[in-house]
Amino acid sequence: MSDTRAQHEPMTALYPELAGKVAVVTGAARGMGARFTAALAARGVHVVGADIDEAGMLATARELAAELAGADKAGEIAGTRIDVTRPADHETVAQLALERFGRLDFWVNNAGIFPYATVGEITPEQISATLAVNVEGVLYGAQTAARHMEPGSAIVNMSSVSAVRIRRGRGAYCTSKAAVAHLTESLAVELGDRGIRVNAIAPGYIDTEMTRWVKEDPAALQHALDVVPLHRLGSPEEVVGPLLFLLSDSARYITGHSIAVDGGSRHV
Numbered sequence: 001m002s003d004t005r006a007q008h009e010p011m012t013a014l015y016p017e018l019a020g021k022v023a024v025v026t027g028a029a030r031g032m033g034a035r036f037t038a039a040l041a042a043r044g045v046h047v048v049g050a051d052i053d054e055a056g057m058l059a060t061a062r063e064l065a066a067e068l069a070g071a072d073k074a075g076e077i078a079g080t081r082i083d084v085t086r087p088a089d090h091e092t093v094a095q096l097a098l099e100r101f102g103r104l105d106f107w108v109n110n111a112g113i114f115p116y117a118t119v120g121e122i123t124p125e126q127i128s129a130t131l132a133v134n135v136e137g138v139l140y141g142a143q144t145a146a147r148h149m150e151p152g153s154a155i156v157n158m159s160s161v162s163a164v165r166i167r168r169g170r171g172a173y174c175t176s177k178a179a180v181a182h183l184t185e186s187l188a189v190e191l192g193d194r195g196i197r198v199n200a201i202a203p204g205y206i207d208t209e210m211t212r213w214v215k216e217d218p219a220a221l222q223h224a225l226d227v228v229p230l231h232r233l234g235s236p237e238e239v240v241g242p243l244l245f246l247l248s249d250s251a252r253y254i255t256g257h258s259i260a261v262d263g264g265s266r267h268v
């Protein structure tokens, strides 16, 4: 695997029109959600990062704010708790964004879980939890965001290459991400009436805690490196550019679309 520094360096796309906007990012205590929060704040977006891991979220918000302390015109970062399976929690987070920053422009439905179980063994609890977090969480986030957004606002949902490619032992997850892909399209059609865009990002293997098992299992890692056309895992920083693009004015006529960030793995 080529694991060059460049893959992990922040991308330089600026999108100055994002400055002064307000975003909510769920699942922001770590992984891609934390990098999204950092990248948005670096461009002057005020961000409410929300996660079920409240202590982790508050620590991440503090760390990211400290990193940006000397930066010119950085946005503020607030951390808070959310359980995305609970509609009322979404409203509480939206109210925090409105009270603290006065508006709501972007909502990133990023929180997700990735349980392992073959389809023959998956339990009722596993399928319910997976659909509750990965699908209902996106629906409640979008419903809440839409209640408070003005035309020109944007929602991004995290789907996955697993929406279109089957991974053994991940039947619940694949099903949930296929649902996110379809839900994104339904939301785009209906919220388009109000000038709100809804798109998705479909990552492949991105190097986070969620995929640590790949790096810890030599056979799984070798398989991933063999099948991914670019023959390496992606970094969270490599998903930031597509997120910023989808939120920016450059994507103002794009809705109901899913951008694959997967090194080509949806084709194999």
Ligand SMILES: NC(=O)c1ccc[n+]([C@@H]2O[C@H](COP(=O)([O-])OP(=O)(O)OC[C@H]3O[C@@H](n4cnc5c(N)ncnc54)[C@H](O)[C@@H]3O)[C@@H](O)[C@H]2O)c1
Binding pocket: 026, 027, 028, 029, 030, 031, 032, 033, 050, 051, 052, 053, 082, 083, 084, 085, 109, 110, 111, 112, 113, 114, 133, 158, 159, 160, 161, 202, 203, 204, 205, 206, 207, 208, 209, 210, 211
């Ligand atoms: N890492 C990958 O390779 C990959 C690939 C495709 C899609 N994705 C998707 O991207 C998103 C982010 O993935 P990641 O790799 O950064 O994951 P991660 O596991 O590093 O982070 C997920 C975050 O979501 C939070 N979370 C879980 N359940 C929650 C709940 N009920 N309410 C609120 N927060 C909750 C966790 O505490 C965690 O901080 C997920 O939706 C994931 O399914 C990841």
